[in-house]
Amino acid sequence: MAEQIVSPLPGTFYRKPSPDEPNFKNEGDTVAVGDVIGLVEVMKTFNEVKADKAGTIASFVADNEEAVMAGQPLVELG
Amino acid sequence: MIKVLNPGLATSVQDMGRHGYYHLGIPQSGGMDQLALQAANLLVGNASDAAVLEATFMGPELEFTADAVVAVTGAAMTPKVDGAEQANWESFAVKAGQVLSFDYLKGGARAYIAISGGIDVPVVLGSRSTYTLGALGGFQGRPLAAGDEVPVGQGKGTAGRSLDASLRRAPGSPAEIRVLPGIYWHWVTDKSGAQFYEDTWKVAPEADRIGYRFRGGRPIEFTERERPFGAGSDPSNIVDGCYPYGSIQVPGGTEPIILHRDAVSGGGYFMLGTVISADMDLIGQMQPHTPTQFVKVTMDEALQARADRTALIGRIHEALA
Numbered sequence: 001m002a003e004q005i006v007s008p009l010p011g012t013f014y015r016k017p018s019p020d021e022p023n024f025k026n027e028g029d030t031v032a033v034g035d036v037i038g039l040v041e042v043m044k045t046f047n048e049v050k051a052d053k054a055g056t057i058a059s060f061v062a063d064n065e066e067a068v069m070a071g072q073p074l075v076e077l078g
Numbered sequence: 079m080i081k082v083l084n085p086g087l088a089t090s091v092q093d094m095g096r097h098g099y100y101h102l103g104i105p106q107s108g109g110m111d112q113l114a115l116q117a118a119n120l121l122v123g124n125a126s127d128a129a130v131l132e133a134t135f136m137g138p139e140l141e142f143t144a145d146a147v148v149a150v151t152g153a154a155m156t157p158k159v160d161g162a163e164q165a166n167w168e169s170f171a172v173k174a175g176q177v178l179s180f181d182y183l184k185g186g187a188r189a190y191i192a193i194s195g196g197i198d199v200p201v202v203l204g205s206r207s208t209y210t211l212g213a214l215g216g217f218q219g220r221p222l223a224a225g226d227e228v229p230v231g232q233g234k235g236t237a238g239r240s241l242d243a244s245l246r247r248a249p250g251s252p253a254e255i256r257v258l259p260g261i262y263w264h265w266v267t268d269k270s271g272a273q274f275y276e277d278t279w280k281v282a283p284e285a286d287r288i289g290y291r292f293r294g295g296r297p298i299e300f301t302e303r304e305r306p307f308g309a310g311s312d313p314s315n316i317v318d319g320c321y322p323y324g325s326i327q328v329p330g331g332t333e334p335i336i337l338h339r340d341a342v343s344g345g346g347y348f349m350l351g352t353v354i355s356a357d358m359d360l361i362g363q364m365q366p367h368t369p370t371q372f373v374k375v376t377m378d379e380a381l382q383a384r385a386d387r388t389a390l391i392g393r394i395h396e397a398l399a
Binding site: 006008009010011012013041042043044045064067068069 | 087088134135136180184185187283284285286292365367
């Protein structure tokens with residue numbers, strides 16, 4: 001099974017630091033452990049989601065502004 | 079003492095609350111899910127109102143400096159002792175030097191972590207609960223942070239005690255929250271009042287200990303009426319009044335907010351009604367985006383629900399006596 005990066009929190013997932021900035025990461029990008037791949041908004045705070053594994057992003061399985069659950073996959077690593 | 083290696087997202091010391099100061103603007107604070115908080119304490123041999131840790135959406139990582147018995151109730155977040163999984167709603171032993179951590183949240187919103195002996199922070203205005211906005215009580219008036227050393231009292235709990243599933247409570251899906259219409263109900267049109275109960279609302283990600291905000295239902299429509307002097311022009315405004323715990327305000331008529339344990343005690347928004355006291359525990363276990371249906375009840379039904387909840391807590395005390 002492909003490795004995944006999951007959301008640590010329930011909330012709303014964002015792929016960009018702010019609406020008019022580019023995505024943190026895109027498909028095909030390499031990630032190192034600790035790289036920020038997105039934000040999860042909950043309780044009026046935006047929490048960085050950091051990669052806990054290294055690899056290349058095969059796909060984003062959660063869309064920008066999607067409602068996510070804790071433990072839900074956000075990214076599949078190739 | 080426990081050392082905080084990682085605080086989680088929002089982990090704070092809470093007990094049954096700080097009562098008697100709401101009229102001075104100091105909210106009661108305390109655990110959002112008071113049934114789960116009491117059960118956790120009873121499982122580890124504490125008085126039911128001892129101080130515990132309330133962990134929201136994400137568990138902390140805690141290193142124990144002395145042997146203790148721990149129980150985790152409320153949200154489904156599997157506790158782990160040095161990586162070994164433990165059951166929720168069941169007491170287990172943690173030895174000096176071991177680390178308590180948690181798996182991802184699988185259901186609910188807030189876990190109650192009771193430690194035998196209780197969290198022994200100073201009592202402020204009659205309670206150990208944290209009121210973060212007012213920097214009052216708890217551990218230095220704030221949620222826990224990495225590096226904190228949290229004092230724990232002397233306890234004598236027993237591992238291996240569990241609470242039967244029939245004595246636990248959690249919101250369903252959709253969550254059904256019972257509401258007693260309030261004194262401003264006549265401000266809302268009949269059509270709009272009916273829609274409030276018909277619509278499925280969703281918990282907004284901003285929902286916290288102060289208030290639970292909801293989105294997704296149709297906006298409130300107000301009846302034509304002369305604005306009271308001093309209330310301002312927005313139809314959702316009143317002349318400032320008292321806000322009860324559980325009251326539902328709808329600023330601008332768009333997004334209902336249920337005031338919870340760290341809420342302000344007064345202000346200038348009209349209130350549709352009040353969530354019955356028996357259902358406030360359930361709100362504390364609702365995640366962002368939880369579909370929610372509001373259900374209208376009468377005062378008699380609200381009092382019956384309160385009696386039922388009191389009886390359930392009585393059965394929990396008996397089961398864990």
